Amino acid sequence: MAGTVIEEREVVRPAPSPHRTSGFLHRHRWLQLSGLLSAPMLWLLVAYLGALAMMFITAFWTTDPFTNDVVRVWSLENFKQLVSDRAYLNVAVRSVVVASLVTLVCAMIAVPMAFFMARVVRPRWRGAFVVAVLTPLWASYLVKVYAWRVMLQTDGVLDSVLRPFGLSSPGFGLAAIVIVLTYLWLPYMILPVYAGFERLPDSYVDASSDLGARTVRTFRSVMLPMVFPSLVAGSIFTFSLSLGDYITAQIVGGKVQLIGNVVQTNIVLNLPFAAAVATIPVAVMVIYLAVVSRTGALDNL
Amino acid sequence: MTLSRTSKIVLAAVMALGLAVIYVPLLVVVVNSFNADRTFGWPPPGFTTEWWHRAIGNQGATDALITSLKAGLGATAIALVLGTMAAFAVDRFTFFGRQTISLLVILPIALPGIVTGIALNNAFQVLGINFGLFTVVVGHATFCIVVVYNNVLARLRRTAGNVVEASADLGAGMFQTFRYVTFPLLRSALLAGALLAFALSFDEVIVTTFTAGPATETLPIWILSNLFRPNQAPIVNAVAAALIVLSVIPVWLAQRLSSDTTGGRI
Numbered sequence: 001m002a003g004t005v006i007e008e009r010e011v012v013r014p015a016p017s018p019h020r021t022s023g024f025l026h027r028h029r030w031l032q033l034s035g036l037l038s039a040p041m042l043w044l045l046v047a048y049l050g051a052l053a054m055m056f057i058t059a060f061w062t063t064d065p066f067t068n069d070v071v072r073v074w075s076l077e078n079f080k081q082l083v084s085d086r087a088y089l090n091v092a093v094r095s096v097v098v099a100s101l102v103t104l105v106c107a108m109i110a111v112p113m114a115f116f117m118a119r120v121v122r123p124r125w126r127g128a129f130v131v132a133v134l135t136p137l138w139a140s141y142l143v144k145v146y147a148w149r150v151m152l153q154t155d156g157v158l159d160s161v162l163r164p165f166g167l168s169s170p171g172f173g174l175a176a177i178v179i180v181l182t183y184l185w186l187p188y189m190i191l192p193v194y195a196g197f198e199r200l201p202d203s204y205v206d207a208s209s210d211l212g213a214r215t216v217r218t219f220r221s222v223m224l225p226m227v228f229p230s231l232v233a234g235s236i237f238t239f240s241l242s243l244g245d246y247i248t249a250q251i252v253g254g255k256v257q258l259i260g261n262v263v264q265t266n267i268v269l270n271l272p273f274a275a276a277v278a279t280i281p282v283a284v285m286v287i288y289l290a291v292v293s294r295t296g297a298l299d300n301l
Numbered sequence: 302m303t304l305s306r307t308s309k310i311v312l313a314a315v316m317a318l319g320l321a322v323i324y325v326p327l328l329v330v331v332v333n334s335f336n337a338d339r340t341f342g343w344p345p346p347g348f349t350t351e352w353w354h355r356a357i358g359n360q361g362a363t364d365a366l367i368t369s370l371k372a373g374l375g376a377t378a379i380a381l382v383l384g385t386m387a388a389f390a391v392d393r394f395t396f397f398g399r400q401t402i403s404l405l406v407i408l409p410i411a412l413p414g415i416v417t418g419i420a421l422n423n424a425f426q427v428l429g430i431n432f433g434l435f436t437v438v439v440g441h442a443t444f445c446i447v448v449v450y451n452n453v454l455a456r457l458r459r460t461a462g463n464v465v466e467a468s469a470d471l472g473a474g475m476f477q478t479f480r481y482v483t484f485p486l487l488r489s490a491l492l493a494g495a496l497l498a499f500a501l502s503f504d505e506v507i508v509t510t511f512t513a514g515p516a517t518e519t520l521p522i523w524i525l526s527n528l529f530r531p532n533q534a535p536i537v538n539a540v541a542a543a544l545i546v547l548s549v550i551p552v553w554l555a556q557r558l559s560s561d562t563t564g565g566r567i
Contacts (some may be wrong), residue, residue: 001377021474021475021476022474022475022476025475026469026475029394032393032394033394033396035392036386036387036389036390036394036557037386037387037390037396039381039382039383039386040384040386040387040390040446043383043442043443043446044383044405044406044408044409044443044446045405047439048408048409048420048443049405049408049422050424051420051421051423051424052416052420054420054423054424054427055419055420055423055424057415058423058427074488089481097330105402109319112312112315112316113315113316113319115312116312116313116315116316117316120309120312120313122305129316131556132320132445133320133323134552134556135552135553135556136323136324136327136549138497138500138501138549138551138552139327139504139544139545139548139549140504140521140544140545140548141503141505142504142524142525142541142543143327143330143503143504143505143522143524143541143544143545143548144326144327144520144539146330146524146528146537146541147327147329147527147541148325148326149328150329150330150333150341150538151325151326151329151526153341155340155342155343156341156343157325157343158328159343160343160344183322183326186323187321187323215304215305215308216526217400217452232375236411237411240411240412241412241413241414243413244412244413244414244415244416245413245414245415246415246507247507247525253529260413260415263415263419264415264510267342267419267422271422271423271426274419275419275423276464278415278419278420281413281415281416282412285412285413
């Protein structure tokens with residue numbers, strides 16, 4: 001039987017011409033792979049990572065003070081200026097404090113909300129809550145900052161709501177920056193924490209209560225440690241995004257400046273110095289990621 | 302775990318409060334676009350559609366809208382091609398460095414926008430490329446790849462590889478298989494990825510600031526440059542309200558199209 005089939009195929013076998021390319025590619029899988037990878041890798045590895053690398057090189061160049069042209073001579077001038085001027089140190093410290101505060105507040109809001117979504121609501125309602133939290137994430141970043149400018153302004157919504165309680169809007173400044181950044185990046189924290197709570201096996205929770213732990217104890221000693229990596233994963237986004245932001249400070253910050261603002265004001269007149277300043281958030285993020293990778297949170301991204 | 306009635310109520314209240322805080326500012330912008338008071342006094346003393354009429358008739362805003370559409374379409378097209386290719390490579394092959402592809406794709410969006418912006422700005426200057434629509438498209442495409450990649454990869458992982466083998470066994474060539482088997486399976490994931498990429502590009506402001514020349518103004522850049530002009534405020538607000546509605550629609554569509562569209566910009 002098998003023999004006849006083979007024989008038949010020998011006879012009927014069509015000319016290989018229509019599938020010649022397919023057949024060739026099928027035999028040479030590495031050709032397929034390099035065909036698929038070449039364009040994306042050219043773009044991301046060469047163009048994007050290349051641009052990042054070039055930025056670090058530029059940070060070691062200087063600017064001619066008269067012509068504003070970039071002078072391509074290696075020097076540590078930009079970094080010396082950064083370290084010696086206290087104003088830059090203050091801005092850097094302020095930015096790190098703001099980013100940490102935003103991350104902390106996001107975590108404090110995200111944990112109860114995510115817990116509610118994953119563990120209290122009936123399963124068929126969960127999807128609806130996830131969509132409700134997610135959708136505004138996509139509304140324009142700029143419009144969201146703008147929305148808070150309108151909320152916070154004198155005689156704006158906050159003033160009119162808080163006045164009966166004898167309070168007023170915090171106005172534009174550091175507090176406004178923290179509020180708006182928290183608002184902007186909160187969904188980035190809620191999502192991973194929600195996923196963390198949802199992944200948590202019921203049997204662990206049951207075991208804990210069988211062993212006599214009450215709700216609070218179970219939450220603190222069983223659930224929180226297991227959700228912690230998700231919290232850290234979320235914090236990478238809230239921290240990084242806050243650290244590099246300058247538009248929020250521009251719109252609701254009053255006179256307060258963050259690292260991003262220093263980069264932004266220098267970019268036209270002194271690009272090498274702007275590049276040197278921009279290495280601060282990158283360095284802080286690298287340190288942050290190095291610390292965080294010990295918790296295993298990077299596997300959750 | 303048994304929660305007491307009180308703690309359930311407290312949690313529900315926190316959830317409701319959280320959702321209110323998320324939505325109220327956006328609603329305020331939409332309501333203010335009809336606010337008769339030029340300085341957005343609250344509560345609104347009266348309502349008008351004047352700002353919408355003036356926003357629609359505003360030349361700067363209309364030009365910026367067209368630029369935004371062009372940039373969004375260009376970036377989406379590039380992201381679709383590159384994101385799909387990368388997703389196929391990761392799903393169908395094993396190779397050295399496969400694990401790092403996801404990290405590389407996510408990097409442009411995980412790093413602060415200003416870092417990506419200044420890096421691209423610097424690279425364009427060094428290479429002597431003039432700033433314009435082209436540079437904006439390049440910048441946007443870089444961070445849009447991730448949404449297409451994630452959507453397509455999620456779909457590829459869920460579809461069994463044996464349909465491709467079946468197609469080959471039945472005599473289809475590689476391109477026939479793509480056209481009649483793989484593409485129809487991917488179609489809704491591609492559409493969802495494209496919609497999300499477009500929404501991402503349409504909103505972007507930081508990378509745009511550093512990759513657009515003075516002559517190229519997208520809608521968010523137009524808003525930013527008019528934000529501090531008091532007499533433009535009501536028109537800016539109407540444009541902002543339009544942007545809220547416009548950016549939510551593609552996302553809502555994408556979520557209906559594809560159950561893979563799990564989360565956020567990640």
